Amino acid sequence: RFLAAGAEAVVIKAQVLVGGRGKAGGVKLARSADDAETVAQEILGMDIKGMTVRKVLVGPAADIVKEFYLAAVLDRAERGILLMGSAEGGVEIETVAATNPDAIIRRHADPNLGLLDFQARELAFAMGLGGHLKDAVRIAKGLVTTMKAYDADLVEINPLAIVREAGPDGTAVERLVCLDAKITLDDSALARHAGLEELRDPDEEAPEDKTAREAGLTFIKLDGTIGCMVNGAGLAMTTMDLVKRAGGEPANFLDIGGGARADKVATAMALILSDPKVNAILVNIFGGITRGDEVA
Numbered sequence: 516r517f518l519a520a521g522a523e524a525v526v527i528k529a530q531v532l533v534g535g536r537g538k539a540g541g542v543k544l545a546r547s548a549d550d551a552e553t554v555a556q557e558i559l560g561m562d563i564k565g566m567t568v569r570k571v572l573v574g575p576a577a578d579i580v581k582e583f584y585l586a587a588v589l590d591r592a593e594r595g596i597l598l599m600g601s602a603e604g605g606v607e608i609e610t611v612a613a614t615n616p617d618a619i620i621r622r623h624a625d626p627n628l629g630l631l632d633f634q635a636r637e638l639a640f641a642m643g644l645g646g647h648l649k650d651a652v653r654i655a656k657g658l659v660t661t662m663k664a665y666d667a668d669l670v671e672i673n674p675l676a677i678v679r680e681a682g683p684d685g686t687a688v689e690r691l692v693c694l695d696a697k698i699t700l701d702d703s704a705l706a707r708h709a710g711l712e713e714l715r716d717p718d719e720e721a722p723e724d725k726t727a728r729e730a731g732l733t734f735i736k737l738d739g740t741i742g743c744m745v746n747g748a749g750l751a752m753t754t755m756d757l758v759k760r761a762g763g764e765p766a767n768f769l770d771i772g773g774g775a776r777a778d779k780v781a782t783a784m785a786l787i788l789s790d791p792k793v794n795a796i797l798v799n800i801f802g803g804i805t806r807g808d809e810v811a
């Protein structure tokens with residue numbers, strides 16, 4: 516469709532829920548319909564950080580002048596929203612934080628009023644976006660608005676870019692645009708947002724995560740060898756701490772919840788046993804909220 520409309524080139528992007536797609540070869544340009552098909556076939560089926568590419572996104576290519584990074588993230592320590600910006604866009608922010616932490620500009624939004632205009636302007640100037648101040652302020656404030664409206668944990672633009680385009684009179688003009696974005700939603704808040712659950716992509720979800728979600732279990736796979744079956748999030752975290760303190764490594768966080776019946780416990784046990792690394796299971800059930808005979 517883009518090529519038929521006369522675009523000089525398109526970009527083919529692997530659609531997987533990880534960063535670093537470009538460095539892994541998951542983002543490539545194509546200059547014809549045949550070229551786009553060939554490039555897409557090369558990307559489809561790729562393994563990027565353990566995830567198989569099952570679909571690609573095709574969009575118009577951009578003449579990029581400069582790339583930036585901008586994101587709103589939930590800062591639990593400060594109980595608020597943190598804006599992070601950097602003039603080193605187009606790469607994983609974790610890499611920037613490790614190699615050049617001073618390149619990341621941080622500003623906290625007001626907990627009641629959101630991101631104020633002067634805060635957004637400060638952030639834009641610090642990032643070197645003074646020449647595109649109006650758009651930079653609008654985009655930064657939009658990140659915070661989006662985050663609060665949808666109960667997101669992260670709203671990230673990478674890259675936010677100054678691109679060169681042809682103006683109405685044919686001369687080149689520069690604009691600030693969002694070339695790629697990522698949003699992480701809080702599963703616990705989905706009940707408040709009709710339609711968002713339908714956006715879940717089962718192809719991007721680990722089988723054990725899907726099984727746990729459908730069974731109403733809180734399950735997070737880890738790298739250890741000791742499986743943990745516990746009821747109550749606080750007790751589950753404490754149990755993991757005790758395993759670590761004793762020199763072990765927990766294989767998972769698993770909270771079966773209060774009042775779990777035998778079928779739910781059986782699903783939880785199967786989840787733990789599906790991990791080939793597990794060579795022991797620690798069951799720590801508080802009988803006050805779950806019947807011991809059901810667990811047994």
